[in-house]
Amino acid sequence: MVLKKIYTLVFLRNEKKILLGLKKRGFGINKWNGFGGKVEQNESVIEAAIREMKEECCVTVKKDDLKSVGQLEFTFEGDPVMMDVRVFSGVVYYGTPTETEEMAPKWFTYDSIPFDDMWPDDRLWFPYMLNNKLFYGKFHYKDLDTISNYDIRELKSMDSFYASREQNISPKEKN
Numbered sequence: 001m002v003l004k005k006i007y008t009l010v011f012l013r014n015e016k017k018i019l020l021g022l023k024k025r026g027f028g029i030n031k032w033n034g035f036g037g038k039v040e041q042n043e044s045v046i047e048a049a050i051r052e053m054k055e056e057c058c059v060t061v062k063k064d065d066l067k068s069v070g071q072l073e074f075t076f077e078g079d080p081v082m083m084d085v086r087v088f089s090g091v092v093y094y095g096t097p098t099e100t101e102e103m104a105p106k107w108f109t110y111d112s113i114p115f116d117d118m119w120p121d122d123r124l125w126f127p128y129m130l131n132n133k134l135f136y137g138k139f140h141y142k143d144l145d146t147i148s149n150y151d152i153r154e155l156k157s158m159d160s161f162y163a164s165r166e167q168n169i170s171p172k173e174k175n
């Protein structure tokens with residue numbers, strides 16, 4: 001059996017910019033990323049995405065304003081737990097992105113995304129997201145800085161992609 005933990009990752013965007021946050025503690029510290037974290041028991045993926053946005057940058061997003069745009073799976077050498085990351089994108093939000101103990105938010109123009117200070121996988125799958133393509137990516141890390149192999153593909157629909165894997169996920173994990 002593959003052990004996995006489900007995470008959320010949310011990117012607010014507009015025509016010119018994307019909101020990233022500098023992670024101030026824990027996993028991925030000092031890297032720029034979207035906002036998100038572990039899906040807790042008794043919440044759906046989308047509920048977790050909304051909660052993490054509020055906790056990490058004080059912004060309110062509504063369920064219908066978040067679009068499921070991708071899934072990323074990460075495994076690490078010697079670690080039996082797969083990270084299953086559900087990626088969302090949104091334009092509409094309420095409030096002002098504000099620094100918290102976990103994240104320092106900042107808007108970046110699309111040509112100034114700081115890939116050198118992000119997870120190495122980001123420069124591989126961001127082009128899909130930025131071009132409004134749905135995607136699935138699978139990455140195996142040799143260590144926290146080094147991808148040993150990966151595969152990315154474009155998807156036609158997130159719903160049908162998740163439906164095809166339904167037998168492997170519990171109802172709570174669906175969005």
Ligand SMILES: Nc1[nH]c(=O)nc2c1ncn2[C@H]1C[C@H](O)[C@@H](COP(=O)(O)OP(=O)(O)OP(=O)(O)O)O1
Pocket residue numbers: 007008009010026027028033034035036037038039074083085119121122
């Ligand atoms: N290789 C990777 N590339 C990427 O772009 N995002 C990644 C990634 N590996 C993890 N992430 C994201 C997923 C998730 O949004 C975040 C990790 O979540 P955290 O560990 O911060 O979870 P929590 O906020 O629940 O943690 P704690 O509250 O500190 O327990 O980093």
